[in-house]
Amino acid sequence: MDKVFHLGLDKQALNGATLAIVPGDPERAKRIAHKLSDPICLAQTREFHVYRATLNSQSVVICSTGIGGPSTSIAVEELAQLGVRTFLRVGTTGAIQPHINEGDVLVSTASVRLDGASQHFAPLSYPAVSDFHCTQAMVNACEALNITHHIGITASSDTFYPGQERYDTYSGYVNKAFQGSCAEWQKLNVMNYEMESATLFTMCAALGLKAACVAGVLVNRTRQEIPTVDHAKVEHDSVAVVIKAAELLL
Numbered sequence: 001m002d003k004v005f006h007l008g009l010d011k012q013a014l015n016g017a018t019l020a021i022v023p024g025d026p027e028r029a030k031r032i033a034h035k036l037s038d039p040i041c042l043a044q045t046r047e048f049h050v051y052r053a054t055l056n057s058q059s060v061v062i063c064s065t066g067i068g069g070p071s072t073s074i075a076v077e078e079l080a081q082l083g084v085r086t087f088l089r090v091g092t093t094g095a096i097q098p099h100i101n102e103g104d105v106l107v108s109t110a111s112v113r114l115d116g117a118s119q120h121f122a123p124l125s126y127p128a129v130s131d132f133h134c135t136q137a138m139v140n141a142c143e144a145l146n147i148t149h150h151i152g153i154t155a156s157s158d159t160f161y162p163g164q165e166r167y168d169t170y171s172g173y174v175n176k177a178f179q180g181s182c183a184e185w186q187k188l189n190v191m192n193y194e195m196e197s198a199t200l201f202t203m204c205a206a207l208g209l210k211a212a213c214v215a216g217v218l219v220n221r222t223r224q225e226i227p228t229v230d231h232a233k234v235e236h237d238s239v240a241v242v243i244k245a246a247e248l249l250l
């Protein structure tokens with residue numbers, strides 16, 4: 001088999017791995033890999049830093065997606081070509097419900113499709129829904145680790161600023177289409193904002209792949225815009241959950 005276009009890897013490099021842990025941040029991918037056995041770096045290209053490691057005596061992949069749907073769709077497509085069938089995203093997020101605290105962990109059952117990339121895989125009437133068993137594994141992992149978690153719907157936006165209705169910006173202006181959107185998502189019981197799950201869920205459901213998403217809360221938008229929480233602690237808990245979930249699924 002030829003090497004895939006962006007990751008520059010062939011099937012042999014994955015050593016039969018069928019499960020990938022997919023954070024946005026390349027440095028997080030490295031830190032996750034080094035929590036597992038036998039970590040090796042397979043590729044570092046653009047935003048895609050790819051590691052292979054061993055979990056439950058099986059090879060797993062850890063691959064950063066970068067920020068947003070377009071780069072996520074490339075990572076997922078190319079890893080699927082290489083044999084991966086299960087994608088567990090571990091991210092950071094901004095909560096929009098008052099009862100959610102910084103440091104809590106959120107498990108997304110489905111996502112509001114505020115992205116563009118997912119529409120390249122299925123029309124907007126198609127749900128951005130996670131895989132039931134993978135999401136159950138995330139929840140079981142939270143329970144096993146005694147980590148405070150919330151389960152529900154995520155708004156997944158192409159942009160960090162206007163799409164998440166942020167006014168602490170250069171212009172202070174939010175396009176009319178997004179004015180009042182955060183209050184609407186709050187009313188509709190959406191838990192949080194992040195930027196990849198809509199693409200991940202839609203494309204995986206449409207392609208017959210499995211996906212789930214867990215995220216650590218960096219900020220609660222009902223109280224503040226800029227995080228003050230310890231990023232390392234937030235990452236520690238969400239990464240523990242995704243590794244435990246992977247163990248349960250392997």
Ligand SMILES: O=P(O)(O)O[C@H]1O[C@H](CO)[C@@H](O)[C@H]1O
Nearest residue numbers: 023024025067091092194195
């Ligand atoms: O921490 P990661 O996984 O990158 O996730 C979140 O953080 C980024 C924005 O700061 C977006 O990618 C968003 O989804």
Ligand SMILES: O=c1cc[nH]c(=O)[nH]1
Nearest residue numbers: 092093094193194195
């Ligand atoms: O508020 C936030 C925090 C992290 N990531 C996001 O996309 N939004």
